[in-house]
Amino acid sequence: MTFSPQLEQRFAKMLTLYPPGRKRSAVVPMLIYAQDEVGAVTKELIDEVARRCGVTPLQVDEVVGYYSMLHRKPLGKFHVQVCTNISCLLVGGEELYEHAKKKLGIGHREVTPDGQFSLEEVECIGACSWAPAIEINYDFHHFVTPEKLDQLIDGLRKAQ
Amino acid sequence: MPLYNQPSPLETRVVSKNFGLPDSHRLDTYLAHDGFKAFHKARQMTPDAIIEEVKTSALRGRGGAGFPTGLKWSFVPRNSPKPRVIVINADESEPGTCKDRLLMEYDPHQMIEGILIAGLAVDAHVGYIYTRGEYRYLIEIMDDALAEAYAKGYLGKNIAGTGWDFDLYTHSGAGAYECGEETALLDSLEGKRGIPRMKPPFPAVAGAWALPTLLNNVETFSAIPPIIRDGGAAFAALGTPKNGGTRLLCISGHVNKPGVYELPLGFPMLKAIYEVAGGIPGGKKLKAVVPGGSSCPLLRADECDIPMDYDTLAKVGSMLGSGGMVVMDETTDMVRVALRIMRFYAHESCGWCIPCREGTTWLRKILQRYCDGQGRREDIALLGELSKNMLGRTFCALGDAAALPTISIVEKFTEDFEKYLAAREMVAV
Numbered sequence: 001m002t003f004s005p006q007l008e009q010r011f012a013k014m015l016t017l018y019p020p021g022r023k024r025s026a027v028v029p030m031l032i033y034a035q036d037e038v039g040a041v042t043k044e045l046i047d048e049v050a051r052r053c054g055v056t057p058l059q060v061d062e063v064v065g066y067y068s069m070l071h072r073k074p075l076g077k078f079h080v081q082v083c084t085n086i087s088c089l090l091v092g093g094e095e096l097y098e099h100a101k102k103k104l105g106i107g108h109r110e111v112t113p114d115g116q117f118s119l120e121e122v123e124c125i126g127a128c129s130w131a132p133a134i135e136i137n138y139d140f141h142h143f144v145t146p147e148k149l150d151q152l153i154d155g156l157r158k159a160q
Numbered sequence: 161m162p163l164y165n166q167p168s169p170l171e172t173r174v175v176s177k178n179f180g181l182p183d184s185h186r187l188d189t190y191l192a193h194d195g196f197k198a199f200h201k202a203r204q205m206t207p208d209a210i211i212e213e214v215k216t217s218a219l220r221g222r223g224g225a226g227f228p229t230g231l232k233w234s235f236v237p238r239n240s241p242k243p244r245v246i247v248i249n250a251d252e253s254e255p256g257t258c259k260d261r262l263l264m265e266y267d268p269h270q271m272i273e274g275i276l277i278a279g280l281a282v283d284a285h286v287g288y289i290y291t292r293g294e295y296r297y298l299i300e301i302m303d304d305a306l307a308e309a310y311a312k313g314y315l316g317k318n319i320a321g322t323g324w325d326f327d328l329y330t331h332s333g334a335g336a337y338e339c340g341e342e343t344a345l346l347d348s349l350e351g352k353r354g355i356p357r358m359k360p361p362f363p364a365v366a367g368a369w370a371l372p373t374l375l376n377n378v379e380t381f382s383a384i385p386p387i388i389r390d391g392g393a394a395f396a397a398l399g400t401p402k403n404g405g406t407r408l409l410c411i412s413g414h415v416n417k418p419g420v421y422e423l424p425l426g427f428p429m430l431k432a433i434y435e436v437a438g439g440i441p442g443g444k445k446l447k448a449v450v451p452g453g454s455s456c457p458l459l460r461a462d463e464c465d466i467p468m469d470y471d472t473l474a475k476v477g478s479m480l481g482s483g484g485m486v487v488m489d490e491t492t493d494m495v496r497v498a499l500r501i502m503r504f505y506a507h508e509s510c511g512w513c514i515p516c517r518e519g520t521t522w523l524r525k526i527l528q529r530y531c532d533g534q535g536r537r538e539d540i541a542l543l544g545e546l547s548k549n550m551l552g553r554t555f556c557a558l559g560d561a562a563a564l565p566t567i568s569i570v571e572k573f574t575e576d577f578e579k580y581l582a583a584r585e586m587v588a589v
């Protein structure tokens with residue numbers, strides 16, 4: 001399994017960052033960066049990461065189940081993550097999440113039939129002072145109202 | 161829109177002094193504004209003198225536990241035959257907390273300088289910035305800052321012509337609150353599930369890869385350059401005894417001007433709410449405050465007339481925590497708040513310790529039942545009893561972090577639970 005030249009370069013460097021014999025340390029960052037490119041943590045990817053980091057596939061597999069950002073199935077092209085934790089809750093985060101469910105017609109960790117959007121109710125994303133907040137892929141959006149969410153999603157749809 | 165605020169006379173800008181400068185994230189900007197003066201000063205000091213200066217500053221860990229930083233540094237065995245490692249905890253995940261983002265986005269070189277000074281103090285030559293996966297854009301900013309520092313000789317071999325070497329790298333997490341706990345973070349850094357370790361040994365003695373490890377929060381490292389540059393005593397004098405300096409307070413919830421403000425330790429809580437953050441919208445009354453992230457016991461409005469420092473918060477039975485202050489007005493349903501907090505901890509419990517894994521799930525179910533209108537009177541006592549059974553019975557603090565706010569809500573806001581019972585009884589009639 002090979003990745004884009006940029007990612008190959010990143011991975012080659014990554015394996016040199018840790019003390020000698022500690023390549024296993026690259027497992028989590030390698031999985032998340034590879035997932036971004038491949039779309040999901042597949043069996044093939046687990047075997048590849050295991051091979052590169054010098055561990056067994058099981059040692060990679062058990063990590064996948066632990067971290068909430070790692071997914072075994074592909075997400076939408078745009079992964080909409082709505083925070084409903086305490087600071088967001090107080091200023092309409094739950095209502096925003098309900099609105100997002102209706103707008104996209106999907107629920108928690110589901111993907112739209114065209115594969116464009118997925119939705120996730122997430123825990124605190126560190127945007128408490130600018131709540132309610134969402135993250136679409138890795139982009140933060142602050143002070144999000146239902147109207148602003150509609151505009152964001154419509155804008156991404158149109159850009160297709 | 162930038163995340164920092166327009167300067168306010170109520171703030172004391174020390175670690176945030178460069179926020180708002182054009183290109184504040186660039187090394188040249190940093191160098192033009194006192195950058196690396198502290199590093200050069202530290203180069204002329206002995207490791208013991210650096211640690212003494214940090215002790216004098218009365219800086220306490222800004223991640224949540226509030227442990228005296230100088231003392232923590234002194235625990236790292238410099239004479240160990242094993243190389244020392246520095247780990248930067250940028251896994252900011254405590255609900256209510258959003259300050260490390262600003263320090264990494266607007267002044268990454270200040271943190272880098274703080275890490276280098278720590279390297280001098282504990283004789284370490286490598287550091288890892290463990291950043292939560294959701295903060296990818298900050299990892300990119302940090303990677304750029306590191307590349308710039310390497311290119312200009314402020315990282316790598318022979319730093320700034322001093323003959324001293326230090327390497328610094330970013331490391332991405334992948335979504336796990338538990339990895340903010342220092343030993344779980346170390347397991348994660350080693351490529352494993354983030355499970356807390358039994359202590360002792362403490363990370364200072366056997367941390368990452370069983371090497372002596374110094375682990376501090378982003379804000380803690382960022383406070384080091386001003387401390388060394390202007391002296392520990394000057395920093396200490398900004399705060400209250402044993403609570404040195406300033407800290408970034410993240411104010412959120414029911415306030416007119418939510419934001420991240422740098423305030424001296426000991427700043428009055430009500431002044432922070434009503435003056436710094438502009439008071440409560442609609443002139444509503446204050447009901448409750450989470451003083452320092454969702455792991456802290458909540459305060460009732462009548463308990464909030466206090467100065468905000470570690471020791472005062474401890475005296476009133478809570479914590480200053482990570483600086484995440486969440487303000488709730490009189491309309492807030494505290495049962496719903498308790499449920500949301502518990503949903504979080506039940507989701508984030510790593511499952512290693514049974515009291516936490518089972519306790520958080522049971523508490524979540526009982527609170528969900530309440531919010532669904534099926535609460536029973538005996539549940540109020542059950543919530544308290546279950547929570548108290550979790551206290552002190554887990555490897556890490558997550559079990560306590562789930563139990564403590566729950567106990568405080570059940571005990572201080574029982575009337576909110578009563579309202580649910582009354583509503584249920586009315587339906588029954």
